[in-house]
């Protein structure tokens with residue numbers, strides 16, 4: 185077929201889900217995984233198993249990586265002929281590690297596209313799926329159609345670190361929210377309330393967060409935090425009460441204390457009557 189053949193290395197749940205979508209779309213896919221047995225199901229579906237990582241890399245010009253982190257990339261690519269290849273690294277890591285990888289690949293004649301997949305493995309290729317990319321625009325443009333197989337590709341810019349930053353910013357909200365959710369369940373649980381009984385209220389609260397996004401963005405971009413609705417002093421008092429209730433219940437208070445600390449410092453900096461969005465100044469260290 186006229187579909188771009190590609191190599192995919194790293195067959196955890198995410199890598200395997202991607203291989204399935206590429207095979208569904210009619211691409212020829214060469215795979216390799218450190219633990220060889222993890223390739224069995226995709227090979228049974230028609231992917232080609234390479235004997236070594238170097239052989240997998242050399243099979244195609246387009247090489248996708250779905251690994252734990254960027255350190256793993258060196259273990260996989262070291263010794264392979266990388267000249268003229270495009271490496272799309274869909275593994276999460278820090279901006280610093282990402283820049284180092286771009287330079288390492290450039291020295292070997294390869295180009296890096298950085299990717300951050302924004303859905304869990306079962307939703308790869310779903311209409312709701314999107315993937316952040318950063319790196320050279322023309323390299324992205326050349327591979328846009330292939331990459332669209334796993335999710336809507338969003339190119340954020342030339343700077344390699346952008347996709348990592350967007351990915352981590354999203355996960356920042358996600359991980360903090362999940363931890364908050366579990367803390368809240370433990371808090372009502374201290375009174376013998378089951379998580380299931382509390383769940384509808386939790387769902388309602390989480391949906392309502394969406395309503396704050398636009399106003400937050402407006403305040404932060406304008407650098408103005410009019411406190412006519414929920415101000416820092418009021419929200420900070422509630423933050424104190426959450427810490428108090430947590431301690432009374434004998435639960436771990438690290439998470440609510442971190443939030444309480446932001447409010448306290450915002451009050452100390454004179455933001456008491458401003459909107460809670462003024463916390464961004466404390467976060468920015470201003």
Ligand code: NDP
Pocket residue numbers: 193194195196197198199217218219222250251252253255256259260274275276301302303304305306
């Ligand atoms: P796994 O931890 O299941 O898979 C990691 C892969 O990296 C495995 O194939 C593993 O090989 C390989 N690997 C790790 N270290 C090395 C090494 N030193 N040498 C060779 N291979 C190595 O992760 P996932 O599949 O869940 O995720 C992969 C990436 O996708 C991660 O960066 C993750 O952040 C991202 N992601 C995952 C999501 C998900 O729902 N799972 C959602 C969004 C993003 P081996 O099998 O031999 O251990």
